[in-house]
Amino acid sequence: MSHFHIYSLPAELLDTLTPRNLVNEPQPRSPSPAPLVSTSTTGSRACNVCNGTTFVDVEEQRTHFRSDWHRYNVKTRMNGGQSVSELEFSKLVDGLEDSISGSASEDSDSDDSDDAVDALFSKTKRKARSQSPDGPASAPQTALAWFHSPPATQLGVYKALFNTGVHQSHYLSELKSMQTGGRTWAMFMVAGGHFAGAIVRVSRGDDEEEEPQKKKKPKKPKSDTEVLKHKTFHRYTTRRKQGGSQGLNDNAKGNAKSAGAQLRRYGEQALRDDIRNLIADWAEEINGCERIWIRASGTNRKIFIDYEGCVIEKGDGRLRTFPFPTRRPTQSELSRCLMELTRAKTSHLTEDALRAQDEAYLASLPKPKPIPVVVAPAPEKPKPIKLSKEEEIFREKWSRLLEMVGKGRLEPLKSFWEREGENLGGVDAFIPEWTGEKRATLLQVAAYAGHEDVTSWLLETLHADPTVDVPLAKAGEPEDNDSGDASDSPRPPKGSRRTAYDLARNRAVRDVFRRCAGAHPDLWDWFGAARVPSALSKEMEEERDEKKKVWRKGLKDRVKEREGKAKPAPEPEPKPVLPEPKVHNPTGPRKLGGASGATEGIAGLTPEMRAKVERERRARAAEARLTALSKN
Structure with a gap:
């Protein structure tokens, strides 16, 4: 028998099992040894790229060659790297924001899967460069x-099948207790707008023994697993060849205003409502399940838990994630995952081969380096801490927030706070040191x-x-204990308690505090x-x-009155003395060119005064002529 169902193992096999703990227990200084896989060399169905993994038939081998794991190892080997096991590949996938979906045979999904493998390979390569080559493995x-x-x-049995908190030394007794009683599972997958869910029976109860056959026709034997309920549907949530959901794109770059973005937002909402309605309809079956398997990214995981009226609680001990890479959520993929979880992995190695494998594994562990004894170590400068990408993004957000608050940029601050306020800990979060x-x-x-509007x-x-x-000033630092000229409260003594009001x-900022105290x-x-x-x-107010207006008006009046008393009255300016023009007898002799004293009388005057004198002279001359005519 090449495969065993974990809930119906033969009794004679269970009595002879002993735990293999050498490669399962964590070692303090171990590199990455070869995984425990079958070394059977029968036939040519094996993959040399993926550490000699063997296959049962040709179809399984073809499926492996189309998988993300195999393509990732091919890329790694072509760039001079080492292949990884299927478990290590699943851990790399979990490190991404979204699990890799794909590996399906449809042409429409090949490009997306290739993009996902490329992204994973690039991320692994950057991480390998950033790590120190001498660091502990x-x-x-x-x-x-x-x-x-x-x-x-x-x-081999997946550890996720055992109860949470059970030490691996008790796995054998747990495995034996799993052979009795009926069990059901709930399995859910969501990615890229695709959803698949099922309620499955993984073992028969003790009271489900087959009844004696009354008819001659033999009854078909009952299967170990059975799908009781299942449901799949799809919504448009992800842009073609762009990756990521519309919600993640909105959180990173703001809400897009295109028609496609509107459709994707509607698809996300509809997908969430459909899944939650389905879980509500299956609430009775889910409550009776022994395990609840969920494959979802960080954002999609909120669809199943942590909402008002949720059926699955956040800290439910039955929750599990699939411990291996999964493809696009479909009914066939759920069946494959169910088979993968319930079928024990088998290998056939003799005790001598196992002993040799253990010795080779222990020999591959690096020996501890001797610690040099230094009598008086010289003080070294602390090396700068290398931050992760997430920590750098987090620090950049805090720097932008403090800059906007310090410069009083209220409108950008509001938009920024709507997006990142909860991620930074809320308005009362303490500023990092x-x-x-x-x-x-x-x-x-x-x-x-001193920004009144921001406050x-x-x-x-x-x-x-x-x-x-x-915070009080540290030793050796000056304390900025100034309350400003507009303070209407006594300055607190040095080292005493102070608040934002201090x-x-x-005065404008202080009035904001007093105004808010009156309103709330x-x-x-x-x-x-x-x-x-x-x-x-x-x-x-x-x-x-x-009162301020009255005081200012009185102050102005007093200032004017004081200036009026102190300043003497201005003396009138003296009028310029104009020379009297000589009146010539019209009947007497006249000299050509006019009177001789006319030029001397206007010498030294400005042009304006000269014009005025000239007008006066002409007016008097005209008056003298009129007088002479009246006498004649």
Whole structure:
């Protein structure tokens, strides 16, 4: 018998099993040894690229050649790397944001699968370059628990089938207890808008023994596994050849306004509603299941758990993830995964071969380096901590947030907070020490910077806590214990407790605190823990403004009155003395060219004064002529 069902193992086989713990237990200094696989050399159905993996028939071998695992190993070997086992490949897949979907035979999925394998290969290559070559290697952790039956039979069972918290030394007793009682599983998969779910029976109960045959016709033997319920459907959620869901793209780049984006958002909502409605319909069967298997990415996992009225609780001990790579969620893929989980892996190695394999494994472990004894080690400068990509992104977000709060950029701050506020811990999250900020919260930063609109938004909209204490200055650092000229509360003594209100450097920001204390008196302990001296209502502000106007008007009047008394009256400017023009007798003799004194009378005058004198002279001359005519 080449395959054994884990819930119906023969009794004579169970009595001879012993645990194989050497390659399963974690070693403190182990590299990546070869996985425990079958070394049967019968036939030519084997893959030399994937560590000599053998296959039962040609169809299984062809399926392996189309799998992501095989294509990843081919890329790795072509670039001078080492092939990885199927377990190590599944761990690499789990490191991605979305599990690799594909490996299907359809032409429409080949490009997406190739893109996924390329992305995984690139990520592994970057990670290998970033790691130190002399760093300690971690021991491989296989997903299988292996048991040995003399003389040459080994059985492998997935550890995920055992109860959570059971030590591997008790796996054998757990395996024996799994041979009794009926069991059902719930299996769900979702990726790329595709969903597949099923309720399956994996073992028959003790009361399901076959009844004696009354008729001559023999009854067909009942299968070990049976699909009780199943459902598959698909929604449009992922853009062709772009990767990732529309929701992830919106969180990273903002909401797109195209028609396709609208359709994908609707598809995500409809997919979530369809799955939750199906789980609600299967609630009775799910509650009776022994295991609940879920294949979903981080965002899609929220569809099944952690929502109001959810059937599957977040901390349910029955929850499991598939311990091997899976393809596109379909009914056939669920059947394949069910077969993979319930069929024990077998190999046929003699005890001598096992002993040689163990010795080779132990010999491959690197020997510990002797620790040099240094009498007086020279102090070394601390090496800069190399941050991961996630930590760098997290620090960049905090830096952008503090910059917007410190510069009072309210509109960009609102948009940024809608996207990243929850990921950064909320409005009352303490500012990390690596930022170098002396203040503890965003409210304290805004109050210290003197931005009235940002402070009002934090208090009124986000309800920031004004009672958080300002961190005390460390030894040797100056304490910025200035409350500003507009402070209406006494300056706290050095080293005493301070809050965001004490950091406000102008009266406008302090009025924001007092105004919020008047509008929301029960929200915080404003007059105690927050150190706000009093509330400020609209009537009080109007009264204060009116008093200020009256005071300013009186001040202006007093200034004018004081200036009027001190300044003497200005003397009138003397009028220029114009020379009297000589009146010539019209009957007397006249000289050609006019009077001789006319030029001397206007000498030294400005052009304006000269024109005025000339007008006066002409007017008097005309008056003299009229007088002479009247006498004649």
